[in-house]
Amino acid sequence: MEAHAAQSPAAPRSRPLRLPGVGAGLGRGVVVLWLSVIVLLPLAALLDKSLSEGLGHFWSQVTSPQAIQSLKLILVCSLIVVAINAVFGTIVAWLLVRDNFPGKSIVNAIIDLPFALPTIVASLILIELWGKNSPVGVDIALTRAAIVVALCFVTLPFVVRAVQPLLIEMDRDMEEAAASLGAGGFTIFRRIIFPNLLPGLAAGVALAFARALGEYGSVLLFAGGKKDTTVASILIGQQIEQGNESGAAAISIVLLAMALACLLVITLIQRWGSRHERSQVNLAANPVITGAAEEKDDQRE
Amino acid sequence: MNRSTSSRWGLRVLGLGYIAVLLIAPLILLFYKTFEEGLAPPFEAITSGDGLHALKLTLLTVAIAVPLNTIFGVICSLLLVRHKWKGNWLIDAVINLPFAISPVVIGLSLFLLYGRNGWFEPGLAEDGIKVLFSTPGIVLACIFVSVPFVVRETVPVLQEIGTEQEQAAETLGANGWQIFWRVTLPAIRWGVAYGVVLCTARVLGEFGAVSVVSGNISGETQTLPLFVEKNYENFNLPGAFGAAVLLALLALVVLMAMNLLKREEAA
16 A cells, blocks of 8 residues: 555545544534533633632742642652652563563563552552551651652552563664673663663653652552641642632642643653654665655644 | 573562562552451441442442543544544643643542532522532543543554555445444454553542542442542541452452453454
8 A cells, every 4th residue: 555655646645534424523523522521621710710819829829838848749759759660660671571480470460550459549558568557567657758659659550561562672683782792781781771761761750750740549548648748639638628729729730730741741752752763764775664654744744 | 690690580589579569568468457357347348338329329430431431532533543633732632631630630620610609600500400519520520530541542553553444445335334333443442442441440449539529428429439538537447448459359350351451452
């Protein structure tokens, strides 16, 4: 099909499949309406409320000592968590792809547990293991360490699942070449494996960071809302209970902006990654593929 | 024993140790704690009036939110992949929003839209419709948080299968619906199913958003995750653990479904 397109570029492009029965316009209308009612309208109400008492009020709510403290706390904890999971997530992904050990498929399945397990249950089981009834005698409940552990639990799959496919696809020729040239294991990792994993790792880390910023359920019981363990999402919950809706809305907007910045970073990384991939395809010196890829780009722009 | 074997063992200890301590140990402890005093206490707690009601309400939200988001997800994926449009990037961005927004913030935004002094409050009050602190609010929150899943899993599959088979079917005289049911849907079914599983897991376990809009009234607006929290805070541990184990078992079923579907998709 591609060859055909390359031979006769002037041939009329075959009509893309229409949505069955309904026109694309109707489908588009349904999608836009659905997203507006479900997602955009509530967010508009949130923004409206946060600014309902003027910009000055918004600013005073956002810069109140507890708001600043809770935002700072969640930022620092998320950074620590993301760093820990970047290291351990990469190790786990490497084990799952390159190593063989009994029970590997079970480990591979259990990685997704935090995706499947309700966050409140995560909170409950963490407090049982690391709380005052801890069978191993470690009690970190209601401390800042608890925030870190809870966020580690929730965000681990993001990193593993982002790195794993890249490791599977990675060509081992380069590593073997480096080894035959006398490079040690660590050098091979640092100079060859790590640079190849970087786009996936960065995207996974950004996703994990965005998730950690807003995490609520798993932190609620385990770390609680004590004065020095109140993260932004918990503070928002407290403000709602106290009836300070505009304050809660203002902090929400700041938290939302930080998470959106993360999403933007992910999009940029993905675009960078796909460009990287395409340049490799172009290197394959295949005029048909190259032509098709360029044609697609033209359409998009 | 050379260096690469020892570093391999080092990585195994680190990686598997991390998984064991972080994921597996707490899960085992949950089951142990729940059934420490036999099956009866947690079972009685779940089958109590409030427990059963929470279970029913949770299943009801799944039954409403998941099909709606599945239909929406398939239509939306077809639009994004097969119909080039200037606004597609915006649709794509909005779909990703729920991933980035904290559940409490989602709850709060619904609270502000439908609640006291909210935009919709006057109209809703006139018609006697109660959204907040009742089932519609809970369902809306669940739909909001689970919007992205089906779309995110279906779009890559649609991109991968291309349009050749659909064009062949069209040449043979099939109409739009026939092409969709006989060609497109069978080709993307595992991707859609995977999205449905993720969506179900999220709706089953949603806590933050629901806790803001539901009011957490036992036997009325309490879903299973809220039941866990309330019982824990009231020191009714058999209730909290019983419901938590039930949710954990559902999570394990979800995990198995995810693995089966991944295998089917790869095959």
